[in-house]
Amino acid sequence: YGGRKIEDPKILDEIAKIEKENEFDMDPSDLKLSGELECIFPNNTTYIYLGDSLGSPGGEGAVFKTNIDGMVAKIYWPRMRTTLRKEKLTFMVNNQIDDKSICWPKGILTYHDEFVGIVMPLIDHSLYDKIDTDYGHKDVAEFFKDDRRNALKLLINVMKIFEKLKSNNIIMGDINFNNFMVNKNNYDVILIDLDGA
Numbered sequence: 001y002g003g004r005k006i007e008d009p010k011i012l013d014e015i016a017k018i019e020k021e022n023e024f025d026m027d028p029s030d031l032k033l034s035g036e037l038e039c040i041f042p043n044n045t046t047y048i049y050l051g052d053s054l055g056s057p058g059g060e061g062a063v064f065k066t067n068i069d070g071m072v073a074k075i076y077w078p079r080m081r082t083t084l085r086k087e088k089l090t091f092m093v094n095n096q097i098d099d100k101s102i103c104w105p106k107g108i109l110t111y112h113d114e115f116v117g118i119v120m121p122l123i124d125h126s127l128y129d130k131i132d133t134d135y136g137h138k139d140v141a142e143f144f145k146d147d148r149r150n151a152l153k154l155l156i157n158v159m160k161i162f163e164k165l166k167s168n169n170i171i172m173g174d175i176n177f178n179n180f181m182v183n184k185n186n187y188d189v190i191l192i193d194l195d196g197a
Contacts, residue, residue, distance in 0.1 A: 031062045031075045033111050039068075039119055041107040042094050048073065048109070048119070060195075061117065068119065073109055074195065075117040086115040089195060093118070097168055101161050103181075103192040123190055128181035143184065153187040161191050172197050 006012060036047040050073055051065030061076040076085070090108055097104045107119040131143050144150040158180065165172060174196035181190040 030078050038110045039107045070122050071119045072122045073117055073119050081115050089118055101190055103190055105195055123181050127183050131177050157189040170197050
């Protein structure tokens with residue numbers, strides 16, 4: 001913590017308690033829902049079906065293809081399907097931010113009348129990618145083609161997104177490299193994972 005090793009038994013015990021509270025069994029079958037799900041958009045309701053998973057499940061749930069062109073579904077783990085989360089996401093869905101650089105939730109998903117997730121725009125992964133910071137400076141340099149101006153373009157585009165969020169009174173709750181999809185050709189940026197805003 002802060003560059004120092006924690007050795008105080010009281011603090012270590014408290015950390016262990018918090019980690020125990022946050023443990024839960026990740027059973028992928030909790031995420032793969034069969035049949036139709038109700039999708040509630042601001043102006044209509046429709047039914048969707050889940051397709052293949054788009055990657056491994058994370059701490060909140062998993063993202064799936066859907067039968068709606070240009071949309072994916074994020075299905076939450078059962079313990080993440082809280083009333084507070086549903087209320088916040090319903091507010092977000094009913095107060096759309098119409099900006100291609102902000103991947104805003106578009107609809108609420110229910111399964112057998114229970115809240116289970118959201119639908120959001122699909123990002124074209126043939127154009128957009130994440131900056132891989134896990135492997136060190138070399139990969140970041142390759143991403144920017146060893147040109148600092150490209151890094152500056154990216155930073156300016158990120159700052160524009162945060163200015164848009166600020167002008168709409170939105171506080172981003174989860175900021176990390178994994179939440180930015182970057183176009184390697186022109187360094188346009190799309191902010192994803194906005195259900196944490």
